[in-house]
Amino acid sequence: MPKLTVQDLQPKGRQVFVRVDFNVPLEPSPEGPRISDDTRIQETLPTLKLLLEKGSSLVLASHLGRPKGKPEEKYSLKPVAAHLGKLLNCPVPFASDCVGPQADQARAALKPGEILLLENVRFHPDEEKNDAEFAKKLLGTANIYVNDAFGSAHRAHASTEACAKLASQAAAGLLMAKELRYLGGELSDPKRPFLVILGGAKVGDKIGVLRALLQKANTILIGGGMSYTFRLAQGRKIGTSLCEPDKVDLAKAILAEAGQRGVRLLLPEDTLIVQELDFAGRKVSPGKFTKPGEDIPDGWEGVDIGPKTQETYAKEISSAATILWNGPMGVFEIPACAEGTFAMAKAVAANQRAVSIIGGGDSVKAVKKAGFGEKVTFISTGGGASLEFLEGKVLPGVAALQDRP
Ligand code: AMP
Numbered sequence: 134m135p136k137l138t139v140q141d142l143q144p145k146g147r148q149v150f151v152r153v154d155f156n157v158p159l160e161p162s163p164e165g166p167r168i169s170d171d172t173r174i175q176e177t178l179p180t181l182k183l184l185l186e187k188g189s190s191l192v193l194a195s196h197l198g199r200p201k202g203k204p205e206e207k208y209s210l211k212p213v214a215a216h217l218g219k220l221l222n223c224p225v226p227f228a229s230d231c232v233g234p235q236a237d238q239a240r241a242a243l244k245p246g247e248i249l250l251l252e253n254v255r256f257h258p259d260e261e262k263n264d265a266e267f268a269k270k271l272l273g274t275a276n277i278y279v280n281d282a283f284g285s286a287h288r289a290h291a292s293t294e295a296c297a298k299l300a301s302q303a304a305a306g307l308l309m310a311k312e313l314r315y316l317g318g319e320l321s322d323p324k325r326p327f328l329v330i331l332g333g334a335k336v337g338d339k340i341g342v343l344r345a346l347l348q349k350a351n352t353i354l355i356g357g358g359m360s361y362t363f364r365l366a367q368g369r370k371i372g373t374s375l376c377e378p379d380k381v382d383l384a385k386a387i388l389a390e391a392g393q394r395g396v397r398l399l400l401p402e403d404t405l406i407v408q409e410l411d412f413a414g415r416k417v418s419p420g421k422f423t424k425p426g427e428d429i430p431d432g433w434e435g436v437d438i439g440p441k442t443q444e445t446y447a448k449e450i451s452s453a454a455t456i457l458w459n460g461p462m463g464v465f466e467i468p469a470c471a472e473g474t475f476a477m478a479k480a481v482a483a484n485q486r487a488v489s490i491i492g493g494g495d496s497v498k499a500v501k502k503a504g505f506g507e508k509v510t511f512i513s514t515g516g517g518a519s520l521e522f523l524e525g526k527v528l529p530g531v532a533a534l535q536d537r538p
Contacts, residue, residue: 134314137304137535139180139279144189146245150275151184151306152292152530153177154282154514155195155213155250166212173284174217176514180281180306181221181248190243192275193217194231194251194292196285202258214250225250231257232270240273254292261290268295281306283313284515286530287522297533305534308514313531315490315511316522320457324488325351328453330446330477332357333460333493336380340387341524342459347390352397352453354446356438356462356473360401361429363388372406372429399449402426403439405463405470410434415467437463438473447480455488456481459520461495474499482508492519 142149154173159166168174184191200208214227228236231251239249251271254260259267268291272278278300280286285293286309297303305313320327329350331339336359346353355363358375365371366384391398402425409418422439429435438446450456458481462473474495481489482505491500492513500506513519522528 137537138310144277147189148275149189149277150192150272151279152282153193153195154284156197168216176308177281188245191248194254196255197253200255204256210253263289263291263295265295267291272296276301278303279306281308283309286528287518289529293530294533303534323455326453327455328352330354330458332462334358336362342520345524354399370428372433374435401438401442403441404435405437406433436470443476450480453487458491458496459493465495475503478503478505
């Protein structure tokens with residue numbers, strides 16, 4: 134690990150500013166907003182506990198949602214303070230603004246072993262402007278900075294970049310370090326065969342990562358909406374399936390590059406097709422499978438990979454030594470179109486010899502929903518950030534952390 138981590142710090146008696154990712158889903162309840170999934174809070178507990186054990190006091194900052202630079206009740210982190218208090222079994226006071234007199238007073242009152250949670254940093258436009266003056270106020274009297282919010286590390290914001298640069302020490306939290314170890318370490322020199330499963334809606338969103346992975350992977354299994362642009366590039370008919378006509382040339386170039394590099398890039402042989410898809414209502418008209426190799430007829434739309442493809446992909450997955458999976462194989466949100474994605478989750482979980490790394494919200498949901506969360510090696514918490522990292526882009530929130538001496 135080239136970056137300084139919390140394990141390297143000696144923060145006894147000092148105040149530590151911790152950028153966490155408490156961007157959790159909230160749902161209404163009679164007692165007020167309720168956290169419907171606290172995974173992100175749970176995952177940062179080891180970092181918080183370690184820092185508390187080391188005798189520091191903690192000032193926690195996070196964003197929640199996209200409040201556009203002004204306070205909005207529905208994006209308040211207040212319910213998170215109460216929830217965190219329960220998880221840590223100690224009071225977690227809440228500052229109703231992340232900067233200003235109330236926050237300053239609350240931090241001044243903090244004793245070693247105590248925690249303060251600041252209100253949503255995105256209630257101030259200066260956060261997303263990466264403003265140094267705002268960052269100074271955010272840091273306050275804390276001169277040690279810890280970033281455990283990998284999911285926000287691809288953003289150059291005040292709490293992710295400017296604060297890190299201002300602090301006398303800037304280190305990765307345990308969760309951040311784990312992300313860097315798996316996405317960086319394990320995948321920089323993967324055990325072979327290295328297999329990638331790539332799905333999701335659009336080729337356009339995954340072009341960068343596809344290009345980067347073509348240089349490393351032995352096999353790439355394509356699924357989801359992005360597969361139809363590739364099929365179109367091969368001169369096949371795709372009916373009314375999702376497609377990006379302006380990316381057809383790019384898809385052709387990728388297929389050619391895979392051929393030149395000797396990377397096996399597999400596309401779905403058969404497809405679940407429907408005539409009507411009501412995404413909001415989460416339903417589709419009765420579907421049928423195309424025969425292997427058959428085109429999608431006019432008026433029909435591909436919504437999932439078919440049984441033959443599931444079988445072929447599962448066989449490929451069973452012989453891989455390293456597996457990276459990002460993106461669903463179909464319109465996974467609709468139960469009738471989720472089978473292909475679940476089949477991939479099952480196949481990945483069944484290969485216990487491989488190092489398996491899952492990233493991206495939908496594939497993570499599929500693995501957890503199928504009950505295989507414990508059977509994969511690593512689940513990445515950062516969708517966009519993990520893709521950018523795998524593309525080889527510099528993540529500002531990581532770059533700003535100090536290197537180990
Ligand atoms: P991404 O964020 O790029 O990983 O894409 C995830 C989205 O892709 C999910 O909301 C899926 O419903 C959608 N998706 C996957 N397969 C298809 C498909 N065949 N047609 C339309 N959308 C799809």
